[in-house]
Amino acid sequence: MLKGGPVWALGTMSGTSLDGVDAAMVLTDGLRILEFGPSAYRPYSPAEREVIRRAFGRWHGEEGVRAAAEVVETAHAELLARFEGAEIVGFHGQTLAHDPVGRRTHQAGDGAVLAEVLGLPVVWDFRTADVELGGQGAPLAPFYHHALARHVGAAGPVGFLNLGGVGNVTWVDPRIGAPEVAGACLAFDTGPANAPINDLMLARRGTAQDEGGALAATGHADEAVLSRFLAHPYFYRMPPKSLDRNDFRSVLEGLDGLSDADAAATLTAAAARAVARGSEHFPTPVSRLLVTGGGRLNRAMMAMLANLMPCPVEPVEAAGLDGDMLEAQAFAYLAVRVARGLPTSAPGTTGVPAAVGGGRISRP
Numbered sequence: 001m002l003k004g005g006p007v008w009a010l011g012t013m014s015g016t017s018l019d020g021v022d023a024a025m026v027l028t029d030g031l032r033i034l035e036f037g038p039s040a041y042r043p044y045s046p047a048e049r050e051v052i053r054r055a056f057g058r059w060h061g062e063e064g065v066r067a068a069a070e071v072v073e074t075a076h077a078e079l080l081a082r083f084e085g086a087e088i089v090g091f092h093g094q095t096l097a098h099d100p101v102g103r104r105t106h107q108a109g110d111g112a113v114l115a116e117v118l119g120l121p122v123v124w125d126f127r128t129a130d131v132e133l134g135g136q137g138a139p140l141a142p143f144y145h146h147a148l149a150r151h152v153g154a155a156g157p158v159g160f161l162n163l164g165g166v167g168n169v170t171w172v173d174p175r176i177g178a179p180e181v182a183g184a185c186l187a188f189d190t191g192p193a194n195a196p197i198n199d200l201m202l203a204r205r206g207t208a209q210d211e212g213g214a215l216a217a218t219g220h221a222d223e224a225v226l227s228r229f230l231a232h233p234y235f236y237r238m239p240p241k242s243l244d245r246n247d248f249r250s251v252l253e254g255l256d257g258l259s260d261a262d263a264a265a266t267l268t269a270a271a272a273r274a275v276a277r278g279s280e281h282f283p284t285p286v287s288r289l290l291v292t293g294g295g296r297l298n299r300a301m302m303a304m305l306a307n308l309m310p311c312p313v314e315p316v317e318a319a320g321l322d323g324d325m326l327e328a329q330a331f332a333y334l335a336v337r338v339a340r341g342l343p344t345s346a347p348g349t350t351g352v353p354a355a356v357g358g359g360r361i362s363r364p
């Protein structure tokens, strides 16, 4: 258990869109955020990405998983070696598979290996305890969103939307002092966000993403595909709820007859409409929706969201935060919570029956 006051924690995120690893430092006591520290990013090479991609959907011991874990561990070790002054590491790993109904979730990468390499305590495997207790195991950033809302001095409920490979949103009431208290947070995955767009761009154009949403901006969304998409039972489930990267794959097929631009516009609109549909679950309206993750740089997606939502939709930078590093910061914050025996999820964030602290700690 960590003693005393605030510590510099170093957190990582290797997200579902598979672009690379983010790492960022936060000074925190596991309750409040005192200061933001340096951050860095290491992209995966195309070859590394392919090794990980081949292991998507697989579980420990299955083919290709050890190779993927080695890529993840090596990339993290390289990136984290660039930092100085961290006292603890929060290592998310790379989600390969996520099946909360089956009470299992798989983040590749061994925290014990990193602890040895870095000579620091490493908190990892953040999601397993939650799913084993019947929670969704995701999203886990919401407790950090709660701390952020208080840090930026929000006076009432605000929304944090992460537009990564998958989207997730947190409704936060910062007037409630602790995130695990009933009514402080309601969180859930909204639906697919950038992952299907990236897959489309790779298949049709050989590029990693729709830069700035430029292609989507020139197309027209296909309403038939969108209504089939929005009829998916996921949208009728009450939150909390979470998704695996490819859960919507079959619904989002059927774009073959569409031009590249119309297909991109359709997938972009699908992400935005999923968020708007999700926001209907908010307990009360929010004063603003603060957007983090790569999707905030997709102007077509942001414009669609602004049209659909009744409140201002702004990148988190509008509140002085860093939308590239927010999730890495989240796992720094959560690592300190784990080390201090504080919970990392609650009924309102993952649907777990009672607040629970996930994560394993490996020491060098």
Ligand SMILES: Nc1ncnc2c1ncn2[C@@H]1O[C@H](COP(=O)(O)OP(=O)(O)OP(=O)(O)O)[C@@H](O)[C@H]1O
Pocket (backbone or CB within 6 Å): 013, 014, 015, 016, 017, 018, 019, 162, 163, 164, 165, 166, 167, 194, 195, 197, 198, 208, 209, 210, 211, 212, 213, 292, 293, 294, 295, 297, 298, 299, 327
């Ligand atoms: N300039 C940009 N224009 C358009 N899209 C962008 C831009 N920058 C990033 N993106 C999109 O955002 C994605 C990266 O987002 P982010 O890093 O938030 O996702 P992630 O952390 O991998 O995913 P998740 O949060 O689901 O785990 C890219 O793969 C791309 O689709």
Ligand SMILES: CC(=O)N[C@H]1[C@@H]2OC[C@@H](O2)[C@@H](O)[C@@H]1O[C@H](C)C(=O)O
Pocket (backbone or CB within 6 Å): 015, 016, 095, 098, 105, 137, 138, 139, 140, 141, 142, 162, 164, 165, 166, 167, 168, 189, 242, 243, 327
């Ligand atoms: C199982 C898993 O890794 N889920 C990710 C994914 O990416 C976005 C969304 O789906 C969210 O549920 C989660 O990540 C964020 C960081 C979270 O746990 O808050």
